[in-house]
Amino acid sequence: MSAQSGSRRSAAPPARGRWLIRGARPLxxxxxxxxxxxxxxxxxxxxxxxxxxxxxxxxxxxxxxxDLIALPxxxxxxxxxxxxxxxxxxxxxxxxxxxxxxxxxxxxxxANTEPxxxxxxxxxxxxxxxxxxxxxxxxxxxxVTAGLDGSQLAELGAMADSAARVRVFSDDGxxxxxxxxxxxxxxxxxxxxxxxxxxxxEPRLTQGAQVNEGEMSARLxxxxxxxxxxxxxxxxxxxxxxxxxxxxxxxxVSTAGSVEIIRWAKSKGWRVTAEVTPHHLxxxxxxxxxxxxxxxxxPPLRTAADVAALRAGLADGTIDCVATDHAPxxxxxxxxxWSEAAFGMTGLETALRVVHEAMVSTxxxxxxxxxxxxSVRPAAIGRLxxxxxxxxxxxHGCPVAAGSPANLVLYDPQPIRQVDPAAHASRSRNSxxxxxxxxxQVIATFLRGTPSVLDGRLAS
Amino acid sequence: xxxxxxxAADLSLDDAVAILDTAEELARLAQRPIPKLPTLRGRTVVNxxxxxxxxxxxxxxxxxxxxxxxVINFSAKxxxxxxxxxxxxxxLTLQAMGAxxxxxxxxxxxxxxxxARWVRxxxxxxxxxxxxxxxxxLLDAFTMRRRLGRLEGLRVSIVGDILHSRVARSNVWLLxxxxxxxxxxxxxxxxxxxxxxxxxxxxxxxSSVLPASDVVMMLRVQHERMSDAYFPSVREYRRRYGLDGDxxxxxxxxxxxxxxxxxxxxxxxAAEVADSPRSTIVEQVTNGVSVRMAVLYLLLSxxxxxxxxxxxxxxxxxxxxxxxxxxxxxxxxxxxx
Numbered sequence: 001m002s003a004q005s006g007s008r009r010s011a012a013p014p015a016r017g018r019w020l021i022r023g024a025r026p027l028x029x030x031x032x033x034x035x036x037x038x039x040x041x042x043x044x045x046x047x048x049x050x051x052x053x054x055x056x057x058x059x060x061x062x063x064x065x066x067d068l069i070a071l072p073x074x075x076x077x078x079x080x081x082x083x084x085x086x087x088x089x090x091x092x093x094x095x096x097x098x099x100x101x102x103x104x105x106x107x108x109x110x111a112n113t114e115p116x117x118x119x120x121x122x123x124x125x126x127x128x129x130x131x132x133x134x135x136x137x138x139x140x141x142x143x144v145t146a147g148l149d150g151s152q153l154a155e156l157g158a159m160a161d162s163a164a165r166v167r168v169f170s171d172d173g174x175x176x177x178x179x180x181x182x183x184x185x186x187x188x189x190x191x192x193x194x195x196x197x198x199x200x201x202e203p204r205l206t207q208g209a210q211v212n213e214g215e216m217s218a219r220l221x222x223x224x225x226x227x228x229x230x231x232x233x234x235x236x237x238x239x240x241x242x243x244x245x246x247x248x249x250x251x252x253v254s255t256a257g258s259v260e261i262i263r264w265a266k267s268k269g270w271r272v273t274a275e276v277t278p279h280h281l282x283x284x285x286x287x288x289x290x291x292x293x294x295x296x297x298x299p300p301l302r303t304a305a306d307v308a309a310l311r312a313g314l315a316d317g318t319i320d321c322v323a324t325d326h327a328p329x330x331x332x333x334x335x336x337x338w339s340e341a342a343f344g345m346t347g348l349e350t351a352l353r354v355v356h357e358a359m360v361s362t363x364x365x366x367x368x369x370x371x372x373x374x375s376v377r378p379a380a381i382g383r384l385x386x387x388x389x390x391x392x393x394x395x396h397g398c399p400v401a402a403g404s405p406a407n408l409v410l411y412d413p414q415p416i417r418q419v420d421p422a423a424h425a426s427r428s429r430n431s432x433x434x435x436x437x438x439x440x441q442v443i444a445t446f447l448r449g450t451p452s453v454l455d456g457r458l459a460s
Numbered sequence: 461x462x463x464x465x466x467x468a469a470d471l472s473l474d475d476a477v478a479i480l481d482t483a484e485e486l487a488r489l490a491q492r493p494i495p496k497l498p499t500l501r502g503r504t505v506v507n508x509x510x511x512x513x514x515x516x517x518x519x520x521x522x523x524x525x526x527x528x529x530x531v532i533n534f535s536a537k538x539x540x541x542x543x544x545x546x547x548x549x550x551x552l553t554l555q556a557m558g559a560x561x562x563x564x565x566x567x568x569x570x571x572x573x574x575x576a577r578w579v580r581x582x583x584x585x586x587x588x589x590x591x592x593x594x595x596x597x598l599l600d601a602f603t604m605r606r607r608l609g610r611l612e613g614l615r616v617s618i619v620g621d622i623l624h625s626r627v628a629r630s631n632v633w634l635l636x637x638x639x640x641x642x643x644x645x646x647x648x649x650x651x652x653x654x655x656x657x658x659x660x661x662x663x664x665x666x667s668s669v670l671p672a673s674d675v676v677m678m679l680r681v682q683h684e685r686m687s688d689a690y691f692p693s694v695r696e697y698r699r700r701y702g703l704d705g706d707x708x709x710x711x712x713x714x715x716x717x718x719x720x721x722x723x724x725x726x727x728x729x730a731a732e733v734a735d736s737p738r739s740t741i742v743e744q745v746t747n748g749v750s751v752r753m754a755v756l757y758l759l760l761s762x763x764x765x766x767x768x769x770x771x772x773x774x775x776x777x778x779x780x781x782x783x784x785x786x787x788x789x790x791x792x793x794x795x796x797x
Binding site: 213214215217218219220221222224291292332337338340 | 546547548566568569570571573574588589590591592626629652653654655657658
């Protein structure tokens with residue numbers, strides 16, 4: 001059934017209440033009816049048999065979800081919402097609307113705002129803005145160092161104890177390059193089960209770097225960004241995490257060598273996790289030949305061999321999850337010379353489709369594994385499975401099963417359409433996938449039983 | 461040849477030979493009492509220079525003026541962003557003024573690619589960052605052909621800071637197309653790590669390649685490379701990679717010495733070499749005007765009338781005849797007001 005079909009439209013106003021989602025395929029499994037009551041999934045039954053009984057009791061909104069795949073609401077460990085400070089690029093409201101349209105029910109907002117999210121005050125502000133917007137949960141990431149300047153620890157404990165309950169800390173955009181400071185940060189967050197998410201980029205090896213160092217940088221005359229600049233930091237940090245017995249998360253892994261190092265660290269039983277972005281799973285540095293800065297990103301697009309290694313690493317679990325590194329920028333930051341342009345790409349609204357193209361269409365992941373890499377694992381790394389125990393309603397990455405919070409995405413895998421950034425809810429248009437034909441469409445997203453997206457559009 | 465000249469790699473063999481042959485005719489023309497052609501009368505050529513380069517700007521200016529084009533010099537030193545106006549806005553301004561060609565020199569690699577998306581006229585790359593400098597490579601090839609009579613099979617050694625050299629890149633692609641054999645000579649720190657994929661050979665030892673070189677091209681070495689630890693000292697660089705009289709004696713008798721300028725006398729090239737009969741350094745400057753005339757002529761003297769927008773890829777190179785052989789045709793063309 002097509003996405004445009006009127007039967008997907010619910011007659012009743014979208015509101016928290018009772019929903020019967022009929023014929024959806026949880027994680028790609030056979031058609032199932034899913035009953036949502038309040039904020040929870042309260043019943044599931046194979047379609048054609050128990051559906052009517054599930055709905056007994058009347059006053060339920062039916063949603064025809066035949067041929068749609070139901071996944072737990074997606075969780076992004078790496079989003080730049082830009083607010084406070086760069087509301088011309090994105091706001092918490094526009095960024096979370098984009099997230100909901102991409103199937104996300106929780107996003108981690110990176111700390112490199114203006115002011116930096118390095119105090120309880122700023123993280124609480126971002127958290128509250130997320131609550132007000134209501135499209136998805138916003139989990140602020142706290143800065144590791146004050147002002148992201150890499151010299152002094154920020155008040156990590158205060159952020160952890162704040163209303164925002166910060167557990168993930170990162171100087172993302174910059175590397176915590178000082179080995180002693182990194183060691184201390186890893187040690188310090190053990191007190192509240194935190195994790196340090198490292199942007200692995202050796203600064204001296206990447207001064208002025210623009211594109212992956214290799215064939216393309218040589219030909220284009222752009223300063224090279226060597227793979228070793230990423231791999232050396234990852235190797236160091238894995239050893240540090242092992243030494244102090246803490247948790248390291250590696251942001252946006254981009255090279256084959258990084259995958260190898262993380263595989264080795266995991267084989268030792270060390271607490272190392274890692275993410276890969278959708279763009280690093282699909283695009284290569286060949287695209288930089290146009291000098292179009294829409295392809296300028298940190299870390300840079302790498303070679304086809306790196307892309308293959310990243311896909312294999314995500315498939316075998318070496319890389320735990322997909323994280324968007326959604327990095328919106330206004331047009332003037334990209335309509336310029338390559339070396340003047342800002343680093344970053346938008347990604348929230350295309351992530352699931354890109355993963356479908358790069359991982360599912362290639363047979364590397366099934367839908368159950370997609371749920372694992374885009375919801376279950378990132379929720380666990382972001383400590384969104386544990387907080388639940390105390391707070392009740394912030395659980396994410398739970399199974400699509402009775403008793404779970406009703407955080408769900410319904411995805412139609414059939415349509416194949418061109419990506420049109422002008423149609424995105426993000427305030428920015430810097431999608432590297434513009435014009436690319438990608439499969440799939442998010443039809444509906446539920447956050448604790450309330451639809452944030454219905455019929456492929458934001459639910460008002 | 462497409463509408464722009466941005467990379468030497470975009471030139472086919474026919475394109476490249478046509479430019480060199482046209483430049484040869486134009487060079488002969490320069491011997492006449494009044495070395496000026498009406499070919500580009502009514503056309504506007506903008507020199508958009510974001511970097512100081514008096515020699516290249518003057519060369520393009522002389523070339524355009526000898527073809528009777530109107531020349532506008534737009535100097536915007538420093539980065540576009542630092543100056544407040546973006547490259548795109550500058551491009552739109554030039555477009556509004558009706559520039560038929562924009563000759564751009566910019567410190568950012570790829571700036572001409574970006575410019576070509578925003579203007580309708582032809583874009584000529586006069587050096588972009590550490591990427592390319594195609595007219596320099598064309599004038600170098602022109603000089604080699606004049607001195608040595610051929611390019612096919614010529615053994616050309618390019619010596620110095622290959623990593624940061626737009627001259628080296630353009631020469632590697634153009635000389636490959638023209639059938640010469642290129643050897644790059646540099647300390648390993650000043651070669652791209654992926655140089656193995658380029659159509660040339662590589663040596664770290666200057667003295668060993670000189671006996672088998674028909675052409676040796678010395679590149680300017682920047683002092684600031686030393687502070688970035690690309691090499692230990694100027695003294696050591698000179699000792700290992702400088703061309704002095706003793707080293708020059710290793711060259712075959714017919715071999716020539718080139719330098720794109722400006723030279724660091726006493727560093728990469730000794731004064732006795734720069735001033736020797738083998739040196740083509742002054743000829744290169746002269747030839748630069750002829751080659752740039754040929755490029756502007758071939759890009760602009762085609763079918764398009766002033767003020768009419770071009771369609772991408774519409775420009776076919778005039779391969780038959782040339783500016784002097786087709787002088788009548790040029791006259792007819794400019795009669796259109």
